[in-house]
Amino acid sequence: MTVTWTSLHRLLGVAPGPLTYEMFEQAAGEQLAETGDLDWKQTLPFKLEKAHAEKEKEELCKDVAAMANSGGGLIAYGIAADGQSGRAQKVMPVTMDEKAQLQIRSLAAARIRPIVGGLQLVPLPAPGDPANGVLAVHVPASPSAPHALEGQDVLRFPYRYGPQTVWMREQELERAYGDRFDRRAADHERLAKIIDELTSRLDSGVGAWVVGVAHPRVPRTGLVPDTPRGEIISIIDRAREVSNELIPRGGFFRYGFLDAVEHEALNPRRGLRRWVVRRASPSGPSDQSQGVHVEIHHDGTAVLAAQLNWNAPSDDTALVISELIESAAADLVALTASTARARYIDSPLAVRLDLVQDIDGALPYQAATAYGPLGTPRNTPLPIDGTWRVHRFTPIETEVSATADKSALEEAARDLATDAMHQFGAESIRLLRARPAGGQAS
Structure with a gap:
């Protein structure tokens, strides 16, 4: 960098x-x-x-x-x-x-x-x-x-x-540690606020969304120009390349959320100190996004929101499909790295991943998979055997280095996806499983 x-x-x-x-x-x-x-x-x-x-x-x-x-x-x-x-x-x-x-x-x-x-x-x-x-x-x-x-x-x-x-001296050390704890608390509040503000702009009539945000722990100082409009497509293209290295395309139910906004990225919309790339909801309010919502903030913050179910819930749960969580985690860390590189961020980035849905009609979350018991793919995702419903998802927070290599990014994506699915009692994930050196997923 x-x-x-x-x-x-x-x-x-x-x-x-x-x-x-x-x-x-x-x-x-x-x-x-x-x-x-x-x-x-x-x-x-x-x-x-x-x-x-x-x-x-x-x-x-x-x-x-x-x-x-x-x-x-x-x-x-x-x-x-x-x-x-x-x-x-x-x-x-x-x-x-x-x-x-x-x-x-x-x-x-x-x-x-x-x-x-x-x-x-x-x-x-x-x-x-x-x-x-x-x-x-x-x-x-x-x-x-x-x-x-x-x-x-x-x-x-x-x-x-x-x-x-x-x-x-002792009092200076006390203040330094106090400042560290204050920064951590401020990061937590800032990430939660960004997700909270975004939730109202998502079409929640078709189930749950996974929302991820990454924010530089140390804001850039000096002269920081706005991100040029024409640079957004380059940031997203680079993120797609990195994400493809983490989870290669072609795998069953490996969904490229960043691919879904390829055309919208050519003409991003201006927001408050940010660029917004979104697919407008054809049935809901015009200010709501459907499918995928991406934001690139001028301060190096990256936001990715992805819909987890393309159809309205058919029963009393909101499905959380494991393979889509993994795909979103890979796209999120890739977008984080690409944005940090483009905005010359050199500090670590605080990352938060959460599940959101319509507050008025919130349903319990149910873990699902697109694979059968023997590992065979199926067209209709079904609940994962042995898992339980989650009424309140616990947001996951981690840190990603601005200079992280492929291995570190893959580990970050895997940790996010694993922590998400473990909340349902799911034993493992499929697309981001640890790979032996030079080998395939174990």
Whole structure:
């Protein structure tokens, strides 16, 4: 994911865009001073003598944890600075090979608790020297703060105090943990509010809906332009590709909810700080959606609502078809990842999945499947043997990394679907079952 807005952009007064080697040359030419979110380092800790290297390794982890605890920032290796003023003096290219980058990531992961998610390393080669240059370490603001340096039988919590890195005292640590708990509560309330507001816009006359929403735990700062209308189709197309990797198309009752709004995505409707892609209800009010409802918010929030039954309930239950829950979970995490990538989100995203229906005529939820007892597909989904009805579904919440790979996304989708179906007493799911390495679903 490209880093497009940092403290260096702000201090140099340049527009959002990728970091460049020339920006650091400009910083040295202007003798830019270190700040709370900008730190100059002349050498990598792995190139020093052993006695000095250990101290520098601890300093690296201390700086990463401190910036994560203080709203994020940028650490630049390859910049000589004045020891007294902290002002950049000269660019001194360092090795930027994959080994050096892996060492930094491994060191931070081994010594910082909890791990700082979203850490990005940006190698910027010097002109004419692709092997050496400036290695920029972008530390995002962390929703998991406070982070500690793990030592022998001790945890120490650093933070930035201006250009200095200092240790938290008891009252500062208390406030940091209080802020973490407040953020978690705010995330919970925000996700629930988005789903609650959306429910009234869904055609609930044909049964239950599964609704999922993903919201960045740390909002983007700086200049954040609105998502261009023409970018929505690209976000959805990319999400469809990712979802297809999680659950390949062609499986029986593998439904692509994002496929259902392929044409609507060409002309999204404008909403409050968001774009809306929906299929209008042909029988209900014109402001209600039928089948599928997708939202891409300018702040990186992604919303997917999918109808779980194409026909009005024929008995006293609202069917929750397992294969549709799995399909929706795959589409949701894929849409989350695609939106985060397009909106340059680097923080983890809080995800919530819920079942909703018409409040006035709410029916118990009943787990169903499109497969028979022997695993043979059938055209009419029927209740799963041995499961029970659920009168009040418990919303499921999890977290997805903005930089999650296929394996992590598949695990997130599987956890969402499994937690949903376990509430009915269903033993397993079919489409997202764990796969052995290089094999088929077990």
